[in-house]
Amino acid sequence: MNAPLRLDINGLIAHQRNRYPVLLVDQITEVVPGVRATGRKCFTYNEWFFPGHFDDEPNVPGFVQIECLTQTFIMTFLCLPEYKGMKTNFVSADKFRFRRKIVPGETLLIDATLQSFKRGLAIGTVSSSVDGEPACSGELVVAVPEVLSRFKPKA
Amino acid sequence: MNNLEKYDATFVDTLMVGRDALAALKYQDVEAWDSVGHMQLMNALEEAFGIEMDIDDIIAFSGHEAGKGILAKYGVQL
Numbered sequence: 758m759n760a761p762l763r764l765d766i767n768g769l770i771a772h773q774r775n776r777y778p779v780l781l782v783d784q785i786t787e788v789v790p791g792v793r794a795t796g797r798k799c800f801t802y803n804e805w806f807f808p809g810h811f812d813d814e815p816n817v818p819g820f821v822q823i824e825c826l827t828q829t830f831i832m833t834f835l836c837l838p839e840y841k842g843m844k845t846n847f848v849s850a851d852k853f854r855f856r857r858k859i860v861p862g863e864t865l866l867i868d869a870t871l872q873s874f875k876r877g878l879a880i881g882t883v884s885s886s887v888d889g890e891p892a893c894s895g896e897l898v899v900a901v902p903e904v905l906s907r908f909k910p911k912a
Numbered sequence: 913m914n915n916l917e918k919y920d921a922t923f924v925d926t927l928m929v930g931r932d933a934l935a936a937l938k939y940q941d942v943e944a945w946d947s948v949g950h951m952q953l954m955n956a957l958e959e960a961f962g963i964e965m966d967i968d969d970i971i972a973f974s975g976h977e978a979g980k981g982i983l984a985k986y987g988v989q990l
Contacts, residue, residue, distance in 0.1 A: 910974040
């Protein structure tokens with residue numbers, strides 16, 4: 758098994774391709790490459806989506822929560838040296854549940870587990886919490902197109 | 913369920929195609945059999961038959977009919 762790593766924002770930028778305004782995780786507090794990752798996202802009112810969602814009741818949109826969890830999940834395999842910095846695509850996001858509203862000033866803690874990573878197709882589960890309370894959770898399938906393309910049948 | 917039924921069912925479930933379309937089905941004939949669908953199909957077949965295919969065979973797996981010969985190399989008779 759690979760040794761655990763910790764990534765600050767520069768480490769995140771080096772390992773994956775999301776950038777402002779869609780880099781939605783601040784820190785990877787621990788990643789065991791090929792196995793699991795934990796991440797942290799701190800929300801302030803300066804986030805681009807709060808004024809629009811909603812002006813009288815700012816809270817984190819569901820699609821942003823899914824992206825936060827996904828960006829932590831992809832670190833489970835993008836921290837393997839052979840996949841570092843590759844772009845990823847959603848294949849599916851299933852069974853997502855949103856148990857708690859997240860508002861400015863709160864910090865989302867994210868746990869991601871890689872169940873399978875085979876020939877560019879990653880399958881796993883993600884969950885998150887705020888102040889110890891369950892927030893968003895679900896199941897993800899993510900593709901790495903650069904790897905998938907190595908296995909395409911010839912036309 | 914025999915091996916051929918299991919093989920066909922894997923195509924139907926993964927690519928969401930009808931059984932009557934299977935015999936002539938080839939890679940990219942339907943929207944679901946793109947590069948992602950191909951890997952999902954390969955993973956599903958490996959799981960269904962308890963095998964692990966080589967890269968060359970995954971690339972050569974260009975259609976429903978072609979796949980039968982490839983699975984035979986792994987002892988799966990259809």
